[in-house]
Every structure is written in C-alpha cells, then in structure tokens.
Amino acid sequence: MSRISRPWLNGSAILLGALLIATGIGGCTVAQPLKPAASLTLLAEPQVSPQRLQTHVRVLSEDFLGRSFDQPQTLQKAADYIVAQLARWGVTAERQRFEVDGNGYENLSARFGPADSAAPLLIMGAHYDSALTERDHRHDESRVTGARPTPETHTPGADDNASGAAGLLELARVLAANPPTQPVELVFYTLEEPPNFRTDDMGSYRHAKSLQDSGRAVRLMLSVEMIGYYSDAPGSQRYPLAPLGWFYPSQANFLGLIGELKNFGAMRRTRSVMRAAAVGDRPLGVHSLNAPRFVHGVDFSDHLNYWRLGYPAIMVTDTSFMRNPHYHKSTDTWDRLDYERMAQVVRMLAAVALDVG
Numbered sequence: 001m002s003r004i005s006r007p008w009l010n011g012s013a014i015l016l017g018a019l020l021i022a023t024g025i026g027g028c029t030v031a032q033p034l035k036p037a038a039s040l041t042l043l044a045e046p047q048v049s050p051q052r053l054q055t056h057v058r059v060l061s062e063d064f065l066g067r068s069f070d071q072p073q074t075l076q077k078a079a080d081y082i083v084a085q086l087a088r089w090g091v092t093a094e095r096q097r098f099e100v101d102g103n104g105y106e107n108l109s110a111r112f113g114p115a116d117s118a119a120p121l122l123i124m125g126a127h128y129d130s131a132l133t134e135r136d137h138r139h140d141e142s143r144v145t146g147a148r149p150t151p152e153t154h155t156p157g158a159d160d161n162a163s164g165a166a167g168l169l170e171l172a173r174v175l176a177a178n179p180p181t182q183p184v185e186l187v188f189y190t191l192e193e194p195p196n197f198r199t200d201d202m203g204s205y206r207h208a209k210s211l212q213d214s215g216r217a218v219r220l221m222l223s224v225e226m227i228g229y230y231s232d233a234p235g236s237q238r239y240p241l242a243p244l245g246w247f248y249p250s251q252a253n254f255l256g257l258i259g260e261l262k263n264f265g266a267m268r269r270t271r272s273v274m275r276a277a278a279v280g281d282r283p284l285g286v287h288s289l290n291a292p293r294f295v296h297g298v299d300f301s302d303h304l305n306y307w308r309l310g311y312p313a314i315m316v317t318d319t320s321f322m323r324n325p326h327y328h329k330s331t332d333t334w335d336r337l338d339y340e341r342m343a344q345v346v347r348m349l350a351a352v353a354l355d356v357g
Helices: 011-022 038-044 050-063 072-088 139-145 158-177 203-214 242-246 261-277 303-308 339-354
Strands: 094-100 103-112 121-127 184-189 218-225 254-260 285-291 313-317
Touching: 050 072, 050 158, 050 339, 072 103, 072 158, 094 203, 103 158, 103 203, 121 158, 121 203, 121 339, 158 184, 158 218, 158 339, 184 203, 203 218, 203 303, 218 261, 218 303, 218 339, 254 261, 261 285, 261 313, 261 339, 303 313
Parallel strands: 121 184, 121 218, 218 313, 254 285
Antiparallel strands: 094 103, 103 184, 254 313
C-alpha cells in the first residue's frame, strides 16, 4: 500500500468521513437484508489452507527481499514464482510486460470462468512489489547504485503486500476447482509502491488502460491490499479522529472495504456476500466506507487507477497503518500475520467470485 503522507484522513475530510459513517452512507451501520448467494455452498472443497498462505508469504518476503522498483531482477524472480505456483493448479498466467527507465517489469493475470464469454469482468488484483523502508527515502540513489537490498533499506513486505499476493494464489487454487459461471480475472501487479505510486507506470494503471483500450467491460474491481494483520486487543484499531471510533470497532479484528459513493450498490452486495462467507470460531467482521474520492486515503492502492478510468472498484484491506505498526518497516515479517483470518478473507473473495447475484 502506498501513501503520500502519514494521516489516513485529515482536516475537513475526516469530519466528512465521520459524517458519512454516522448517517449510514458509509455502510458501517446499515443492515444487510440481501440473501446470501447459493454459490457459497461450492466452497466446501478445496479448503482454503492457512499453511499454504503462510508458505507463500514467507517465500515472497524472505526469498525475494527487495521486491521494489530498483531491484527488477528480484521482482522478476517473484513474478516467476507466482507463475510457477499458478501452473501447479493448471492455471496459465499471462504476462503483461512493460518498461520503465529501461528496466522490464511484469503484471501477471489469470482468467477463470467461460473462456468465450464477453460478459463484464470481475477483477481481483494485488500488488506483489514491496517498498523501501520509511527511513530510507533514497529512491534516486538506490535506482542508480542498484545497492544490494537489506532489511534496513528494503521492507520484507509481508503484510504489504505479500499477504494480498498469497491470497490471490490460494484463491486461484479454489477457482481452478470451482470454476465461476462469469468471467473472473486475478491480476498480480508490479510497481504499486513509491516512486511509481500515482503515476502511469503503476502496474495497475497499465492493466486498467489495456482493458479500456480493448473495450472490455468491467463489472467490478477488488484491490486486495494488506489482509494479514489482526488483533483482538482493545484499542488495537486506531483512527485519525475520535468520532470514527464511535462507529468502527476498537479491536483490529475486521476487514475493511473502501469504495466511492457512486458504487454504493456494488459495495452493499460485496459486503453482504463476504459477511455470509465468514466462518470459524472467530468469524471475521466486515465493515465498509463509501466516500468521495477527495477524502484523503481512500485511494491508497491499485483501485485508484480503475477509478481514474471510470471502472467501479473497492479496496479490500486490514486498514494498513491504522493498525499495523510494522507498515513500511523492516519488521513487516511473515511471523506477525494471522493466517487463519487470512484464510477467511480468501473464502470471502471466493464467495464474491462465485456469486451469481
């Protein structure tokens, strides 16, 4: 996940967000009368594996330390790992290759459902690159020197965003065994993090633009951005303004959905299906906010490029730096994540992919 400044919401935008939630526009307090999709019964097999999620996160964060713009070779190795894992389940990945400053980078995508369908796509995407540490802002120097990555300069990026990439890999395994009736595309993006954030060199912009150029309709895009960090401790969920805590939980044990005001209907359906898919002894809560695009922080991931091009999109997140103290630090390691709850998120995503409503 990327950001330009520390606050998630600031100034009058915070007050606006609080008002949106208080009035129910944000969706946090709105009841969900929609009937759960019948397709949820298809999720019995194969089971989502917390162990497999942990393996993917550990490999991406430890074996491929330095998955950043200044380490194109490491990013390529991470991409090859993703392609190989998809192939294990009979899933063929398409490579979308492009160049930035003379270096090659790749998005990876895999489609499920009827191959000949022209129906609008459901896209679920996660970036697999990671950031430099917050204390190491020498972007230009790193690009020039190609310095060997270390935990002091390059984050392991376990939650941000090996968690999202691992979730998509496990989701691919589920969808390979339970093909959706409508077209679904899983996309692994490169170059989400600074200095490419908010530029046309983001992998998600290149992907969204290719869809626009081809005229392909998009039903909805879900940006899977940091889904691994949870806590049941009181006060573990932070908010930039106290009134937000009146409507959201004080415990960091829920999943957040962020969308634009105009996509309230898509948010309502998505939230309903995800909530219906929550299982286990600790069912994961799902809370959402629909807000105008100018509310600071609502576009801090790959979904912003689909918004830019007019596509409906929602961010799926554990709320990032509002709960995870290891964000963009060398301590964002695989052993700090909750893989049982991550597995719940994957089941929720599968339910959305298989939803026929």
